[in-house]
Each structure stands twice: as structure tokens, then as C-alpha cells.
Amino acid sequence: MEHGDVNGMIVRVEGVHKFFRRGSERLDVLNGLSLEVPEGEFLGLMGPSGSGKTTLLNLIAGLDKPSEGEVWVGDQRVSAMSESQLARWRTRHVGFVFQFYHLLPVLSAYENVELPLLLLRLSAAQRRQQVLTALELVGLSDRMDHRPGQLSGGQQQRVGIARAIVTDPTLIVADEPTGDLDARSAEEILNLLVELRKSLRKTILLVTHDPRAAVRADRLMHLDKGRLVEHQATA
Amino acid sequence: MKFFLLVFKNVRRNLLRSALTTLGTMVLVFVVTVVWSILALLDLVTQEKKENLKAIVTERWSIPSRMPFTYADTLAEGAARNPGDLRPTDSMTWQFYVGTLDREKLTRENFVIALAVQPEKLATMMDGLDDLRGQEKEALEKAIQALRQNRRGIIVGRTQLAHTNKRVGERLTASGIGEFKGIDLEFEIVGLFPPGRYDQMGAINCDYLNKELESYPLKHSGRKHLLADRSLNLMWLKVPDTEAFNRLTGQIDAAPYYRSPAVKCETASSGIASWLEAFRDLIWGMRWFLAPACLVTLALVIANAISISVRERRTELAVLKVLGFSPTQILLLVLGESLLLGVGAGLASAALTYAVVNWGLGGIAFPIAFFDRFMISAHALWWGPAMGGLAALAGSFLPAWAARNVRVADVFAKVA
Numbered sequence: 074m075e076h077g078d079v080n081g082m083i084v085r086v087e088g089v090h091k092f093f094r095r096g097s098e099r100l101d102v103l104n105g106l107s108l109e110v111p112e113g114e115f116l117g118l119m120g121p122s123g124s125g126k127t128t129l130l131n132l133i134a135g136l137d138k139p140s141e142g143e144v145w146v147g148d149q150r151v152s153a154m155s156e157s158q159l160a161r162w163r164t165r166h167v168g169f170v171f172q173f174y175h176l177l178p179v180l181s182a183y184e185n186v187e188l189p190l191l192l193l194r195l196s197a198a199q200r201r202q203q204v205l206t207a208l209e210l211v212g213l214s215d216r217m218d219h220r221p222g223q224l225s226g227g228q229q230q231r232v233g234i235a236r237a238i239v240t241d242p243t244l245i246v247a248d249e250p251t252g253d254l255d256a257r258s259a260e261e262i263l264n265l266l267v268e269l270r271k272s273l274r275k276t277i278l279l280v281t282h283d284p285r286a287a288v289r290a291d292r293l294m295h296l297d298k299g300r301l302v303e304h305q306a307t308a
Numbered sequence: 309m310k311f312f313l314l315v316f317k318n319v320r321r322n323l324l325r326s327a328l329t330t331l332g333t334m335v336l337v338f339v340v341t342v343v344w345s346i347l348a349l350l351d352l353v354t355q356e357k358k359e360n361l362k363a364i365v366t367e368r369w370s371i372p373s374r375m376p377f378t379y380a381d382t383l384a385e386g387a388a389r390n391p392g393d394l395r396p397t398d399s400m401t402w403q404f405y406v407g408t409l410d411r412e413k414l415t416r417e418n419f420v421i422a423l424a425v426q427p428e429k430l431a432t433m434m435d436g437l438d439d440l441r442g443q444e445k446e447a448l449e450k451a452i453q454a455l456r457q458n459r460r461g462i463i464v465g466r467t468q469l470a471h472t473n474k475r476v477g478e479r480l481t482a483s484g485i486g487e488f489k490g491i492d493l494e495f496e497i498v499g500l501f502p503p504g505r506y507d508q509m510g511a512i513n514c515d516y517l518n519k520e521l522e523s524y525p526l527k528h529s530g531r532k533h534l535l536a537d538r539s540l541n542l543m544w545l546k547v548p549d550t551e552a553f554n555r556l557t558g559q560i561d562a563a564p565y566y567r568s569p570a571v572k573c574e575t576a577s578s579g580i581a582s583w584l585e586a587f588r589d590l591i592w593g594m595r596w597f598l599a600p601a602c603l604v605t606l607a608l609v610i611a612n613a614i615s616i617s618v619r620e621r622r623t624e625l626a627v628l629k630v631l632g633f634s635p636t637q638i639l640l641l642v643l644g645e646s647l648l649l650g651v652g653a654g655l656a657s658a659a660l661t662y663a664v665v666n667w668g669l670g671g672i673a674f675p676i677a678f679f680d681r682f683m684i685s686a687h688a689l690w691w692g693p694a695m696g697g698l699a700a701l702a703g704s705f706l707p708a709w710a711a712r713n714v715r716v717a718d719v720f721a722k723v724a
Contacts, residue, residue: 127720136630137717157634164632171720175627179317189631191310236631248720 083243083276084110084133089142091128091299102128104299105142115270115277117290124296126280127248133278134167134246135159147243164192168237172249174229176221176236182208183217186235193240207235211265227258234265238275245269246278251286263289315644322617326649329613333653333699334660336606337692341661343599345685346674350591354581361553362433363396364579365543365560368570374538375569377403377518383543383571386556387563394555396545400429403514403539407482407493409472417471420482420495422462422510424517427455430463433544436505444502451499459516461498465507469500476500487535490528491520503670538569544576603699606650611703614646618707625711626719639712646704647697654696658688 091103102125110116118126131137132144135151136159144152149162163169176185186207190200208214211231221229230250237245247266251259263286269275270291279290287293295302319326365383366373384399403424410418430437430452440448448463455461462480464472472480476497484491493516501507517539524533547553557573560566574582584591618625625638633641665672665684674682685691 128717131717131720134630136720137715157636160629160632160634160637163630169630171627175623177624177627179321180314187310188314188628191314192632192637 081111082109083112083114083147084108084278085143085145086129086133087143087145089129089132089139089144091125091132091137091140102299103132103139106296106299106301107142108294108301110276110278112276113270113274115267115289115291116279117287117293118278118280118296119282119287119293120296125299126296129296130246130248130278130280133244134169135163161192164189164240166243168234168240168242168245170230170233170237170245170247170250172252174221174226174233174253176229176232178221181218181220182213182224182232182235185221185232186239189236189240203239203241204235207239208232210238210269211235225258226254227261230254230258230262231265234262234269238269238273241273242275244276244278246280248280249282250279251281251283256285259283259286311641312644315641315648318617318641318645319648325613325616329609329649330653330656332609333606333650333696334657336602336609337654337657337695338661340599340602340606340695341658341684341688341691342665342672343594343602344691345688346682347591347595347599348685348687349674349682350584354577354584359549361547361550362576363545363547363553363556363573364576365545365571365573366541366579368572370569373541374535375540375543375566375571376537377401377540378537379566379571380540380543382563382565383545383560386545387559387565389559389563393559394547394552396547396556398429398432398546400425400433400544401514401540402542402544403517404541405482405484405491405493405512405517406486406488407484407491409480409482411483411485414485419485420468420472420480420510421508422482422512424512424514427452427511427513430455430511433546434506437502440502447499448502454498455511455513458496458498459513459519460494460496462495462510462512463499463501464497464510465501466503467507468510469497490524490533491517491535493517493520545573603695606695606699607703609703610646610650610700611707613649614642614704615707615710617645618642618711621711622714623719625714626716629714629716635712638714639708642708642711643701643704646700646708650696650698650700650703651693652696654692654694655689656692657696658690658692661692662686662688 086106086108089103089106090101092099092101094100106125106129108129118129120126128137132139132152133146135146135154139152142152143150146166149166151159151162154162177188180188183204186204187200190203195203205214208217211234213228213231213235216224216228221232224232233250245266250266251262254262266277266279267289270277279286281287367375380401384396386394386396388395405420405422405424407420408414408418409420431448432438437448451463455463474480474497476499479494479496481494482492484493493512495512501511521533521536521539524536525531545556547556553575560571560573628638628641629635662684671683
């Protein structure tokens with residue numbers, strides 16, 4: 074049954090439970106959580122360590138599967154897709170921004186941004202055009218030949234964002250993207266994410282501990298012990 | 309192309325580890341290449357030919373073979389007694405002579421090991437001499453002509469000439485040793501063998517040796533020399549095909565001339581195979597122990613390097629999955645890295661071994677039978693990459709499978 078994208082919702086999480094097993098012990102991380110995110114929203118997720126933020130993000134990005142419940146992104150039931158289907162789907166529809174950037178150290182900034190495009194049927198010229206556009210958007214056109222080790226933390230995170238948007242995904246998920254940055258760099262990255270939402274109409278899910286980051290979101294939700302406990306409009 | 313570039317850059321990531329793995333692979337591929345080249349040579353010489361066969365007639369029950377030289381005349385005719393019996397297309401007698409240049413100093417360098425033959429047969433019956441071309445052929449024909457004209461001539465191999473410290477045209481005296489004791493021969497060096505398998509031996513006119521054996525009683529109170537009636541070591545008979553060989557064998561077996569000692573007739577390849585029986589355990593060990601052990605070690609060397617690499621890059625592999633790389637693509641990426649190392653190192657090792665051994669050293673000494681030196685097989689140019697590639701695949705499959713199954717959620721649950 075196809076019932077995603079209901080009323081313009083790009084993300085629908087319905088009654089999701091997620092538990093892990095450690096030996097004989099069952100660890101419940103998400104407990105019947107439901108969530109809807111409309112297209113073009115910048116949603117902030119906060120909560121203490123172990124509250125299930127990253128787990129929720131992984132489920133929405135198709136990196137993990139719920140123990141119960143369903144996850145829809147657009148018209149795709151992500152929770153029912155195979156690993157290979159998810160890989161193909163992620164390339165097209167999800168851009169991921171990590172706390173520690175996770176750029177490949179052996180590749181230049183240009184090559185790191187180009188990496189997801191290698192999985193799509195694009196000509197070299199098309200790839201180049203998209204990479205240059207993404208680097209231009211994050212303001213790093215002049216650093217494209219630099220390796221990650223030659224860039225500052227803020228610059229590396231910009232490359233990470235360029236890599237996340239280069240395939241023009243439906244959804245950008247950012248897991249503590251400012252967590253490893255100084256205040257000034259963090260501010261620049263948050264400005265960039267806000268700008269991406271405004272200019273490209275991207276839907277952004279941001280997991281953060283940083284209140285300064287949280288207030289930049291359109292809507293802020295708190296997770297505690299696997300449940301959404303608070304809804305708060307910020308902007 | 310870009311995928312290959314990524315594989316290449318990953319291999320360059322830790323240059324020291326990649327270099328050491330490459331070096332280990334090259335050493336092991338070198339060993340296996342040499343072993344397989346020797347085995348390929350042995351397989352080739354023991355493989356039965358279908359046409360233009362050489363039959364070897366030797367003493368049936370004794371090693372080394374010692375037959376009366378009087379057998380030579382009838383054997384040269386294939387023991388043909390009746391009209392319609394088959395006759396060999398060519399034949400050659402083999403009588404070995406072993407002497408020394410210095411009776412007081414019996415070193416290998418002083419040994420004169422010579423084959424006493426009918427000179428003209430050198431050009432028609434000897435492997436490696438019957439297919440010479442150009443200047444080498446002309447030089448050998450000239451030497452053979454000189455050996456026919458000068459009964460005391462000797463054609464020597466390059467190494468033997470170097471040991472004697474003489475030149476063509478000079479004389480040398482050999483004192484018989486072992487069974488040849490009392491047969492002292494004086495030679496004039498009339499020519500050289502072309503470089504290669506006959507480097508360490510010489511060829512003399514059989515008439516000279518036989519006359520010396522005949523005249524031995526004159527100098528020794530009428531007493532015959534020990535080898536007087538058993539100086540013929542073997543006889544080579546050339547036949548056109550297997551059927552002719554079988555007929556010839558039947559004729560020789562049925563002939564009444566060869567009763568004491570009895571003789572046997574076999575193909576050159578089966579003769580060599582019989583001779584190689586003495587080395588059976590060594591050859592078995594090379595084929596089924598040394599080479600496989602090297603290949604297993606090679607796989608383990610690569611497995612070790614790739615395992616470390618995968619363990620170090622677990623987070624990076626998870627990132628690739630997040631970006632959309634499928635498990636199969638991750639598997640291929642890791643297998644590609646090990647294949648690049650294995651195939652590259654295998655090819656480099658085989659090509660280097662081939663060039664150094666064949667072109668640089670002119671072969672590797674292998675002084676058993678008449679092999680003298682052996683060359684690296686041209687097949688090594690595909691053995692090397694195939695060995696490296698297969699060992700790389702075998703060694704890296706488990707690490708690659710582990711990389712394929714990296715769970716993104718597990719990796720980032722600890723990070724975030």
C-alpha cells in the first residue's frame with residue numbers, strides 16, 4: 074500500500090519501536106514513536122545521550138530497520154526495503170552530514186563531493202557540473218583540490234555538506250554537525266543549513282545537543298527514553 | 309574508471325604496508341615461478357612425442373648401462389634380420405669418457421667429461437644441436453668436420469673450456485678415472501659447443517676411445533681393459549612415429565644378438581622419466597608441497613594486510629554505505645584493492661624473474677641429466693598475475709565479506 078507523502082509530509086514515522094539485544098538483556102531505544110515532517114521543514118531533535126536521537130535518524134535515513142512500525146520517506150516505505158534497495162535509494166534521496174565529517178582522507182575535496190555521484194548514471198561533464206555547483210554553494214570552490222587534512226574543521230564540514238547535497242536529495246539528515254566545531258565555524262555551518270532550506274527547499278533533520286543550533290530549526294522536538302516528549306516551535 | 313581510481317588510492321593509503329605486501333607477494337611468486345618452470349621442463353621432456361621419436365636402447369638390468377660396442381652395428385639397423393623389417397632413419401652411439409686434467413687434484417674443475425660419438429651424428433641426433441641456425445650452425449659444422457678429420461679432436465663446452473684455461477687449437481691431456489683408469493687421452497681442442505646445455509661437457513671421436521680400448525692389452529701384458537666389452541652406454545635410434553617405435557622394439561626384443569647382457573628399448577621421454585625416478589620424492593615435494601605452501605603463505609600475507617586495512621577503515625566503509633554504496637560494491641572495492649596488489653605484484657615478479665633469469669643470467673643452473681640450465685617458461689607471464697590474483701582473492705575474501713557486512717548503525721551508534 075502506498076500512503077507516504079500524506080498531506081505534504083515528506084517523513085512519516087508510525088508507531089516505531091526499536092530495541093537492541095545485549096546478551097539476554099533487551100534494550101528498548103524507541104517506544105512507539107510517531108513523527109511527521111512536512112516538506113521543506115528544518116526540524117531539530119534534541120535529547121540526552123541514549124535517548125534515541127541517532128537511532129531515529131538512522132531509521133529515517135534507511136541505515137537501520139525498526140523492530141516494529143513503519144518509516145516512510147516520500148512515497149517509499151523505507152522500513153520494508155532490502156539493503157541493496159536502500160543503498161540505491163539513499164544515493165538519490167538522503168544526504169547525510171556527520172559530526173566528524175568522515176571525508177575520505179585519500180581524496181580531494183572535489184573527489185569527496187563527487188563520490189555519491191559515481192553511483193548514478195551521469196556523464197563526467199554532468200558530474201563535474203554538479204560537484205562545482207555544490208562546492209560553490211558551500212563557498213569552497215577555491216579549495217576543491219585540497220585533501221581533508223589540508224582543510225580546517227569548518228571547511229571539512231562544508232565539504233561534508235556539499236557531499237550531502239550534491240545528488241539533490243529529498244532529505245538532509247545532520248547528526249550533530251556542529252559538535253566538533255568552534256563557535257564561529259558552528260555558526261557558519263548553521264547559517265549554511267538554513268540557507269539551503271530557504272534557497273533549495275530542502276527538508277532537514279538536525280540532531281543536536283547545542284541549544285544555539287536547536288533555535289535555528291523551524292520546529293524543535295525533544296526525545297527522552299525513546300519517546301517524543303515535547304514539541305516546540307522555535308522560529 | 310573512477311572506481312578503479314578509488315581502489316588505487318586506497319592501496320596507496322599506507323605505502324609501507326602496501327610495499328611490504330607487494331614485496332612478500334613478489335618473493336613467493338618468484339619461488340613458485342621457478343618451481344613451476346622446472347616442473348614444466350620436466351613435464352615437457354617426459355611427455356611422449358607422437359612423431360620423430362628417439363628410441364633409447366640400454367642394458368636391461370643394470371644401471372649404469374654397459375653394453376658391448378659390438379651391439380652398435382646391428383642396433384643401428386634396428387636388429388633388422390628379414391626383408392621388410394623396419395630400419396631406424398638415423399642412429400647414434402653413446403660412450404661416456406671421464407678423465408681428469410690433474411691426477412693429483414680430482415676437483416670438478418679438472419674433470420673432462422666427454423661423450424664419444426660418431427662426429428657427424430652430433431648435428432643430426434643431438435637435442436639442441438640439430439636445430440641450430442646461422443653462425444652457430446656453421447661453427448658447429450666446422451668443428452664436426454675437424455673432429456672427423458682429427459681423431460684426437462675434442463669439441464668442448466664453454467664452461468669446460470674456461471676450467472681448462474685453454475683455447476681452441478690448444479691441446480689437453482686427460483687421465484682416465486674410475487672405470488676409465490688406464491685410458492689416458494690426448495686431445496686437440498677443435499671447436500666449441502654453442503652456449504647452453506652442453507656447456508659442461510665435451511664430445512670426442514668414438515674411434516679414438518675404441519682404438520685406445522683395443523690397444524690397451526698391448527701395453528698391459530695382454531690384459532683387457534675393464535670396459536673393453538662394455539663401453540657402449542646407450543644407443544639412440546630415430547624412428548618416424550609411434551608405430552615404427554613399437555615395431556622396432558619388437559624387433560630388438562626378438563633379436564638373438566642381445567642376450568648377455570639383455571637390452572631394453574624405450575622412448576627418450578620414458579627413459580628420462582625412468583631416470584628421474586631417483587628424484588621422485590624431490591619432484592613430488594616441489595609440486596605438491598613447496599608450491600602449494602608458497603601459495604597458501606601468499607594468500608595469508610595478503611589476507612593479513614587486507615584484514616588490517618578493513619579493520620582500520622570500518623568507519624569509512626560505513627560512510628560509503630551511507631552515501632549509497634551497496635554491500636556488493638563494498639565487497640568489490642576491498643577485493644579490488646587486494647587484486648590490484650596481488651595481480652600487480654605477481655606480474656611484476658614474474659616479468660622480473662623472466663627478464664633476469666632468461667636475459668640477464670642466461671638461465672639457472674640445473675645440473676641433473678643433460679638439462680644443465682633451465683629457462684623461465686614464457687607461461688610465467690600469466691602464471692604470476694594469475695597466482696597473485698587468485699591468492700589475493702582467496703586471502704581477501706573473508707576480510708572483504710566482513711567489510712560488506714559492516715553495520716552502519718553499529719558503527720555510528722558509538723560515534724554520535
